Amino acid sequence: xxxxxxxxxxxxxxxxxEANRCLFCYDAPCAQACPTHIDIPRFIKKISTAxxxxxxxxxxxxxxxxxxxxxxxxxxxxxxxxCVLGAEHKPIAIGRLQRxxxxxxxxxxxxPFRPGPAxxxxxxxxxxxxxxxxxxxxxxxxxxxVTVFEKRALGGGLSTYGIIALREPVEVALAEVRMIERxxxxxxxxxEVGREILTAGFxxxxxxxxxxxxxxxxxxxxxxxxxxxxxxxxxxxxxxxLEPGRNVLVIGAGNTAIDCATIAKRLGSERVTMVYRRTxxxxxxxxxxxSFVKNEGxxxxxxxxxxxxxxxxxxxxxxxxxxxxxxxxxxxxxGSEFLLPADQIIKAVGQERPSLxxxxxxxxxxxxxxxxxxxxxNIPGVFAGGDCIRIKGAASTVMAVQDGKLxxxxxxxxxxxHG
Amino acid sequence: xxxxxxxxxGIESPNPFWLASAPPTNSGAQIHKAFxxxxxxxxxxxxxxxxxxxxNRYGAWHYGGQKMLAINNVELISDRPLEKNLxxxxxxxxxxxxxxxxxxxxxxxxxxxxxxxxxxxxxxxxDGIELNYGCPxxxxxxxxxxxxGQVPEYCEQITSWVKAVAKxxxxxxxxxxxxxxxxxxxxxxxxxxxxxxxxxxINSIVAVDLDTLELVPSIxxxxxxxGYAGPAVKPIALxxxxxxxxxxxxxxxxxxxxxxxxxxxxxxxxxxxxxxxSSLQVCTAAMHYGYRIVEDMIDGLSNWMDSKGFASIYDIRxxxxxxxxxxxxxxxxxxxxARIDQERCIKCNLCYVACNDTAHQCIDLLDSGGKVVxxxxxxxTLNGKQEAISSRPQPVVxxxxxxGCRLCYNVCPVEKCIEMVEVPSGRxxxxxxxxxxxxxxxxxxxxxxxxxxxxxxxxIH
Ligand SMILES: Cc1cc2nc3c(=O)[nH]c(=O)nc-3n(C[C@H](O)[C@H](O)[C@H](O)COP(=O)(O)OP(=O)(O)OC[C@H]3O[C@@H](n4cnc5c(N)ncnc54)[C@H](O)[C@@H]3O)c2cc1C
Ligand SMILES: Cc1cc2nc3c(=O)[nH]c(=O)nc-3n(C[C@H](O)[C@H](O)[C@H](O)COP(=O)(O)O)c2cc1C
Ligand code: SF4
Ligand code: SF4
Ligand code: SF4
Numbered sequence: 001x002x003x004x005x006x007x008x009x010x011x012x013x014x015x016x017x018e019a020n021r022c023l024f025c026y027d028a029p030c031a032q033a034c035p036t037h038i039d040i041p042r043f044i045k046k047i048s049t050a051x052x053x054x055x056x057x058x059x060x061x062x063x064x065x066x067x068x069x070x071x072x073x074x075x076x077x078x079x080x081x082x083c084v085l086g087a088e089h090k091p092i093a094i095g096r097l098q099r100x101x102x103x104x105x106x107x108x109x110x111x112p113f114r115p116g117p118a119x120x121x122x123x124x125x126x127x128x129x130x131x132x133x134x135x136x137x138x139x140x141x142x143x144x145x146v147t148v149f150e151k152r153a154l155g156g157g158l159s160t161y162g163i164i165a166l167r168e169p170v171e172v173a174l175a176e177v178r179m180i181e182r183x184x185x186x187x188x189x190x191x192e193v194g195r196e197i198l199t200a201g202f203x204x205x206x207x208x209x210x211x212x213x214x215x216x217x218x219x220x221x222x223x224x225x226x227x228x229x230x231x232x233x234x235x236x237x238x239x240x241x242l243e244p245g246r247n248v249l250v251i252g253a254g255n256t257a258i259d260c261a262t263i264a265k266r267l268g269s270e271r272v273t274m275v276y277r278r279t280x281x282x283x284x285x286x287x288x289x290x291s292f293v294k295n296e297g298x299x300x301x302x303x304x305x306x307x308x309x310x311x312x313x314x315x316x317x318x319x320x321x322x323x324x325x326x327x328x329x330x331x332x333x334x335g336s337e338f339l340l341p342a343d344q345i346i347k348a349v350g351q352e353r354p355s356l357x358x359x360x361x362x363x364x365x366x367x368x369x370x371x372x373x374x375x376x377x378n379i380p381g382v383f384a385g386g387d388c389i390r391i392k393g394a395a396s397t398v399m400a401v402q403d404g405k406l407x408x409x410x411x412x413x414x415x416x417x418h419g
Numbered sequence: 420x421x422x423x424x425x426x427x428x429g430i431e432s433p434n435p436f437w438l439a440s441a442p443p444t445n446s447g448a449q450i451h452k453a454f455x456x457x458x459x460x461x462x463x464x465x466x467x468x469x470x471x472x473x474x475n476r477y478g479a480w481h482y483g484g485q486k487m488l489a490i491n492n493v494e495l496i497s498d499r500p501l502e503k504n505l506x507x508x509x510x511x512x513x514x515x516x517x518x519x520x521x522x523x524x525x526x527x528x529x530x531x532x533x534x535x536x537x538x539x540x541x542x543x544x545x546d547g548i549e550l551n552y553g554c555p556x557x558x559x560x561x562x563x564x565x566x567x568g569q570v571p572e573y574c575e576q577i578t579s580w581v582k583a584v585a586k587x588x589x590x591x592x593x594x595x596x597x598x599x600x601x602x603x604x605x606x607x608x609x610x611x612x613x614x615x616x617x618x619x620x621i622n623s624i625v626a627v628d629l630d631t632l633e634l635v636p637s638i639x640x641x642x643x644x645x646g647y648a649g650p651a652v653k654p655i656a657l658x659x660x661x662x663x664x665x666x667x668x669x670x671x672x673x674x675x676x677x678x679x680x681x682x683x684x685x686x687x688x689x690x691x692x693x694x695x696x697s698s699l700q701v702c703t704a705a706m707h708y709g710y711r712i713v714e715d716m717i718d719g720l721s722n723w724m725d726s727k728g729f730a731s732i733y734d735i736r737x738x739x740x741x742x743x744x745x746x747x748x749x750x751x752x753x754x755x756x757a758r759i760d761q762e763r764c765i766k767c768n769l770c771y772v773a774c775n776d777t778a779h780q781c782i783d784l785l786d787s788g789g790k791v792v793x794x795x796x797x798x799x800t801l802n803g804k805q806e807a808i809s810s811r812p813q814p815v816v817x818x819x820x821x822x823g824c825r826l827c828y829n830v831c832p833v834e835k836c837i838e839m840v841e842v843p844s845g846r847x848x849x850x851x852x853x854x855x856x857x858x859x860x861x862x863x864x865x866x867x868x869x870x871x872x873x874x875x876x877x878x879i880h
Binding site: 016017020021023024025026027028029030032033034035037048076077078081082084085087088373393402406 | 483484765766767768769771772794795797799800801802803804806807808810811832
């Protein structure tokens with residue numbers, strides 16, 4: 001079963017009506033709140049005047065992956081959350097208007113800009129996720145030759161493999177990869193840097209490898225638990241191979257866990273329950289995500305720490321848990337074991353730290369790559385951005401895009417200053 | 420309950436709301452419906468010589484998602500046979516004795532033609548005649564409509580032909596396509612007109628189609644100027660109405676004026692009454708929403724009158740005319756400054772950009788510590804809702820520098836957020852005409868102006 005995008009595109013009438021509602025604020029707070037600082041009133045005004053080419057260019061000017069961002073950004077926390085109309089009215093539907101302009105650009109196969117004249121410089125980008133693609137495109141704008149190395153079969157990073165289709169269809173992410181390629185960027189997929197050594201001859205390197213797989217819980221029977229990231233990527237790329245359980249447990253309560261629960265529901269699982277060591281209050285998922293999944297009919301088991309998977313006759317039957325108490329750290333209460341019946345268990349408890357850091361000899365902070373304010377690592381000429389450096393704040397696509405953009409500017413400075 | 424009845428040049432009507440001569444008054448069946456909806460009167464769609472109409476006859480001006488802020492038309496007078504119109508007018512008046520039934524007419528500029536039509540109209544039992552001197556397209560090419568209204572001598576002559584035979588009240592409908600509306604109005608009154616009405620439609624080209632490069636509307640590839648009406652023309656109509664009321668000849672003639680041009684709500688209606696109209700005509704608003712709009716016009720006007728303690732239409736008619744003056748009589752020492760209510764302000768910065776780009780650069784953005792900050796001063800590395808909202812500066816007017824131009828007040832999207840506050844200027848009241856009288860050099864010599872300003876403490880920023 002293929003899961004369709006949840007929100008329909010705006011009709012041109014809806015878009016113009018909504019665009020006209022925008023006040024066209026000066027030094028608008030929505031643009032400040034957007035991590036890539038898209039000139040939002042400007043692109044919206046252009047929708048109201050039917051100048052969709054100009055509208056799309058305005059978005060691309062600040063954000064090459066505007067099509068993905070329009071769909072996946074937590075707008076309530078960003079642009080729309082800051083809209084001056086939010087307090088007393090409904091904020092402008094900035095995300096959906098952005099999608100409207102980006103859909104137009106995609107339909108016209110628009111290029112955001114003409115690549116700059118070649119400077120003879122070469123830059124390697126490791127990882128074709130949002131950070132890498134944004135950096136690559138911005139470098140192409142400035143005339144640098146860019147090669148992107150991507151270990152997976154498809155580019156797009158988590159936009160292709162991780163963000164549920166309800167929010168963004170795979171095709172949108174892949175179209176963005178193609179657009180970046182059409183700017184002259186070479187994307188080599190199936191190449192894992194670290195395993196395969198980077199050929200020398202690059203003037204700079206941008207590391208945008210994101211984070212790794214879901215970490216181990218370290219409990220008996222863990223091999224029976226599905227990896228949430230893998231579960232989502234299959235729901236996007238091979239939906240027919242997924243067999244939805246009837247009674248599904250999702251371990252974790254972050255945004256990924258919520259996504260897994262949503263997908264399980266949409267795929268037809270009868271009961272979906274999220275299992276979390278803490279309470280509602282400590283959940284890291286966005287408020288709007290939490291209420292969305294509650295509306296989808298997902299249940300919650302708070303203050304529960306999984307300790308063992310119960311398997312009978314080659315099938316999962318339950319998850320054994322201990323009650324926890326918050327001290328404020330969750331501490332299991334001895335002897336409080338209880339069983340949560342289940343025929344499918346999915347874990348979504350974060351992602352592992354980037355392993356490439358140690359291979360390349362990059363210094364880290366709390367396991368993430370340490371960078372200076374120009375996003376340069378301890379090794380001169382090696383820059384990094386995206387989830388692999390996100391020490392503070394919630395990792396999101398748009399932050400990765402901004403990192404890629406800022407890194408490209410810094411790389412350009414550095415490379416042209418030397419040359 | 421306020422009494423909305425009017426007696427307009429002898430014509431009685433249960434309320435001042437009449438449908439203007441136009442498509443809403445094209446036939447008896449339509450006006451029956453309109454009267455059922457509550458309209459106090461109707462001016463029948465102009466009758467006269469045979470005509471043929473075209474398709475795509477209406478264009479419109481839409482703005483910011485709002486449909487039909489104005490309509491533009493190249494419609495001619497009634498294209499229905501004269502006999503049929505006359506018969507239906509007779510039936511209508513018989514069925515609705517308490518409503519005002521007025522017939523608009525326009526014929527060739529010959530006395531016999533006018534005499535004939537006047538008699539035909541009187542035979543129907545109609546309450547009055549409106550002379551259409553306004554149609555700005557088509558009919559004017561045939562020497563009628565605005566071709567008459569634009570030449571005061573013709574206006575006077577034709578009115579006198581009509582008045583020579585008419586036994587029922589004659590209303591002269593003026594065209595706004597003229598430099599000074601008072602001149603044709605005086606001409607009509609000289610010829611004995613019993614009342615005036617204004618405005619007819621304004622010459623206009625509504626748009627050019629950017630795909631086909633044709634005019635909008637395109638009549639088989641061609642277009643031309645058409646008559647403009649609807650909400651957008653209201654300020655022009657109000658100005659012309661006030662000009663008549665303020666003119667000593669027209670104003671003191673005692674002849675009533677039927678006001679129209681953009682009336683869409685009871686508020687619009689009240690403004691026309693306050694500037695001297697005693698009957699009101701409506702066309703575009705009815706074409707946009709149907710006859711039902713009269714219900715709130717009556718209800719709203721009546722409630723407003725009750726709340727203000729006005730008992731009848733005649734208590735308000737022309738009540739604001741005494742406020743109409745000229746620049747030379749305005750008080751140069753009157754001073755108002757803009758003040759922003761920070762509680763209401765949503766920090767859209769529209770006032771800031773308006774004042775700084777195009778007015779007098781006297782709104783500052785202040786951070787939470789009260790320090791002036793430049794726009795776009797935030798760090799590109801910071802983002803998010805909390806950051807954007809909490810760091811957003813507050814626009815504040817430097818009242819000392821504010822000239823009180825009122826631009827910010829007009830652009831602010833929030834109701835009652837910016838107020839123009841009257842402040843003492845510390846100067847004695849003085850008007851330009853007094854300045855000219857007492858210091859005539861200031862009108863020609865900047866040095867003299869400087870001396871005058873210095874002596875009176877007038878600073879220019
Ligand atoms: C399930 C899920 C849902 C999410 N939903 C949202 C959402 O709705 N909105 C939102 O804003 N954010 C969301 N995020 C977060 C968002 O996807 C990430 O913040 C964003 O993708 C980070 O981009 P990136 O380029 O840094 O890393 P990634 O997207 O992870 O891309 C990194 C790329 O590098 C490749 N790579 C790694 N190592 C190597 C190597 N050694 N050699 C070559 N290639 C390598 C990887 O294969 C991958 O393609 C979600 C994340 C997850 C996990
Ligand atoms: C489509 C259309 C046709 C009109 N036809 C006539 C007409 O035949 N005779 C006339 O005196 N005025 C005619 N008018 C002018 C109206 O009576 C009225 O003066 C004008 O529309 C201003 O009022 P409004 O703003 O309420 O529409 C016409 C106006 C429109 C829009
Ligand atoms: S804050 Fe809202 S109203 Fe203002 S420009 Fe942004 S989207 Fe438009
Ligand atoms: S009234 Fe005019 S000068 Fe004064 S603050 Fe407003 S815009 Fe500026
Ligand atoms: S225009 Fe009005 S709401 Fe907007 S910043 Fe100025 S005072 Fe505040």
